[in-house]
Amino acid sequence: MTADCSNARKIVTQIPDALVNEIHDGNCVAFVGAGFSAAVIPPWGKLLTALATQSAVETDVENHVASLVLKGSAHAFDEAAQVLEDHLGRATFLHHLELLLTQQDERPMSQRLTWLRGIPFRSILTTNFDPLLPGSTPGPEAYRRILRPDAYRWWETRYWGNAVGAATLKLHGDVANGEIVLTRRDYRRHLYSDPAYITFLRTMVATTTVLYMGFSFEDAYLNELRSEILALLGQGDRSTPVAYAIVNDVPPGTQDHFRKHEGIEVLSYDTHGGTDFSGFDDHLGAIYQETNPLVRFGRLLATRRILWIDPHPSNNGEAFDYLAASAAAANRERSPLVTVSTAEEGVAALASAENGGESFDLVITHWGEAGALTPGGKPCSTAVGLLGAIRTRDLRCPVIVFASATNANERKPAVLGMGALAYCYTFADLYRRIEETLSPGGMTAGLVSETVSCH
Numbered sequence: 001m002t003a004d005c006s007n008a009r010k011i012v013t014q015i016p017d018a019l020v021n022e023i024h025d026g027n028c029v030a031f032v033g034a035g036f037s038a039a040v041i042p043p044w045g046k047l048l049t050a051l052a053t054q055s056a057v058e059t060d061v062e063n064h065v066a067s068l069v070l071k072g073s074a075h076a077f078d079e080a081a082q083v084l085e086d087h088l089g090r091a092t093f094l095h096h097l098e099l100l101l102t103q104q105d106e107r108p109m110s111q112r113l114t115w116l117r118g119i120p121f122r123s124i125l126t127t128n129f130d131p132l133l134p135g136s137t138p139g140p141e142a143y144r145r146i147l148r149p150d151a152y153r154w155w156e157t158r159y160w161g162n163a164v165g166a167a168t169l170k171l172h173g174d175v176a177n178g179e180i181v182l183t184r185r186d187y188r189r190h191l192y193s194d195p196a197y198i199t200f201l202r203t204m205v206a207t208t209t210v211l212y213m214g215f216s217f218e219d220a221y222l223n224e225l226r227s228e229i230l231a232l233l234g235q236g237d238r239s240t241p242v243a244y245a246i247v248n249d250v251p252p253g254t255q256d257h258f259r260k261h262e263g264i265e266v267l268s269y270d271t272h273g274g275t276d277f278s279g280f281d282d283h284l285g286a287i288y289q290e291t292n293p294l295v296r297f298g299r300l301l302a303t304r305r306i307l308w309i310d311p312h313p314s315n316n317g318e319a320f321d322y323l324a325a326s327a328a329a330a331n332r333e334r335s336p337l338v339t340v341s342t343a344e345e346g347v348a349a350l351a352s353a354e355n356g357g358e359s360f361d362l363v364i365t366h367w368g369e370a371g372a373l374t375p376g377g378k379p380c381s382t383a384v385g386l387l388g389a390i391r392t393r394d395l396r397c398p399v400i401v402f403a404s405a406t407n408a409n410e411r412k413p414a415v416l417g418m419g420a421l422a423y424c425y426t427f428a429d430l431y432r433r434i435e436e437t438l439s440p441g442g443m444t445a446g447l448v449s450e451t452v453s454c455h
Contacts, residue, residue: 013279013286016265019244022209023120023291026152029204030116030166032126032133035214038277039112040104041130044077045069047100051084055096061087074218082183097182098175101130112281115288117165118295120154122208124168127219129180135168137179142169143200155293155431160325171201191221198225205229205242212245212264213284230263241265246283249274297323297431298330300438305358307349307397309365309382311341316402319427343372343386350395360397362437364430367403367411383411387418398437402430 022028034044042050052065061083068080085093106113109132116124116133123146126133136142146169158164172190173180181190190197201222204210206229217223226243235242242263250258250268258264269279289295301323310316320337327336338360340346346363353359365383372385375392383401390399398421403411405425412423421437424430 013282015267015283015286015290016244018240019209019211019265019287020290023211023287024154026120026122026154027209028121029208029210030119030121030124031210031212031215032116032124032128033213033215034128035216035280036112036116036126037109037128037130037132038214039108040106041101041128041132042104045072047097048077048080048084050100051093051096054100055084055088055092057084057087074216074220078182078184078187082185085183085185091178094175094178094180097180098178101175104130106132112284114163115281115284117163118159118292119165119284119288120156120159120291120293121166121211122149122152124166125204126168126170127172127181129170129173129175129182131174131176133168133170135170135174137170137173137177138194138197138200140196143196147200147203153428154291155322155428157322159293160322161294171197187221201225202229206232209241210243211287212243212247213280215245215247217245226262233263235263239263246280248277248279293322293431294326294329296435297326298328298332300435301327301336302330302332304336304361304438306337306434307346307360307363308337308339309341309343309346309363309368309386310339311368311371312366313339315366319430322431343368343382343389346386347389347393347395350390350397351393353397354395362434363397363399364402364434365399367401381411383415383420384418387415387420391419400424400430400433400437 019028034041041047048065049069052062057065065080065083068076068083088096113132124133124135125146126135136145145167149167158166172182181187202225205226230242233239233242237260241259244265244267245258246267246269248269248271250266255266255268258266267283269283271277271279306323308316308320313320323337324335327334338349340349343365346365350360350363363386365386368382370379371382372380374380374385374388380388383403387399389395390397399419401411401415401420401423403423403425408423408425415423422429422433424433
């Protein structure tokens with residue numbers, strides 16, 4: 001995988017920092033509507049018209065469906081779907097619909113799907129029931145998985161390379177299993193016979209930042225639910241957005257209205273009269289570039305080097321794989337990692353850099369009980385020995401100690417007192433510290449000769 005995912009277009013769209021931060025912090029949920037799949041899945045009007053034609057319903061039924069489709073409203077589409085189901089029967093209706101949806105060529109959507117899956121959303125909700133986005137259908141197990149995940153980690157491998165992406169919930173069912181929400185009767189049953197469904201949606205909208213994509217805001221019940229949550233939160237003109245939306249051709253005045261009165265910051269793009277929808281992909285691609293873990297780290301590691309001290313590198317296999325993949329994402333030919341086994345070797349490498357060799361931007365060391373000697377010749381941990389030697393020899397480089405949580409309460413203040421930048425015992429904290437340290441203007445700035453700390 002390359003940093004731009006082999007995308008030929010250069011993405012220059014600016015994405016709000018607040019949205020990027022919400023995604024990175026695990027507070028953002030993607031809400032995917034029918035417009036997301038419009039490149040390969042026919043819009044509802046065409047789909048219903050094709051369904052009426054291919055199912056060979058009576059002429060008067062086909063004409064009735066056509067007249068409803070011409071109205072172009074969500075209400076009319078629901079009615080048209082109900083008319084077809086009434087005349088065909090549920091099983092036949094769903095069979096023809098599944099045939100229509102599974103005959104589409106997904107290749108034009110491959111880039112868009114790659115970006116969606118590579119963005120570390122907390123979860124993905126979709127009202128689409130086509131096969132493009134595999135996922136769970138509503139139910140207690142799916143709700144629990146979305147609302148109470150075991151953990152959210154923006155650097156998880158599910159967002160790497162050929163990503164599987166965030167857990168996806170298909171709110172209106174899946175055509176593959178024959179349980180979907182499409183007709184007027186379906187909506188009524190879904191909304192009023194399943195109180196858990198609305199409770200779930202209320203919880204998601206109230207507690208997370210939602211990024212709407214391919215969403216028309218024509219679903220009356222979702223609009224009413226959003227209004228209810230805005231009232232609950234006391235959303236005002238100066239409140240931070242509770243949601244964002246990628247929507248085409250929204251004039252500035254309407255954008256301002258959505259921001260002030262709907263709590264939604266609109267990311268609009270110009271389709272030049274409905275002829276060019278590439279602006280959607282520009283926005284989605286830009287969000288991917290700012291949030292995908294491999295791309296983010298790839299940028300950081302493009303010109304940086306990390307010295308890692310540990311005689312048992314297999315202990316850090318996950319991190320090594322992650323950093324190597326990040327470097328590959330930035331098309332870096334050489335690994336950003338230099339590994340050594342002892343504090344003595346680490347000090348020698350740093351000293352060589354100080355004497356005109358290739359410099360290091362960060363040192364990561366294990367704790368290493370009795371793995372080194374103090375200047376007085378007494379056994380000490382690798383971390384303590386390294387930090388002592390760095391201070392004695394006035395070597396400049398930030399140091400992170402990556403060790404187990406065992407005795408962390410005693411170890412952490414000891415190494416921080418000797419100038420270590422941080423003591424980490426989880427991969428999540430380690431990655432966060434690496435990112436903070438290597439970011440432009442980050443913690444490597446302001447190093448002073450008498451300490452390895454960047455405070």
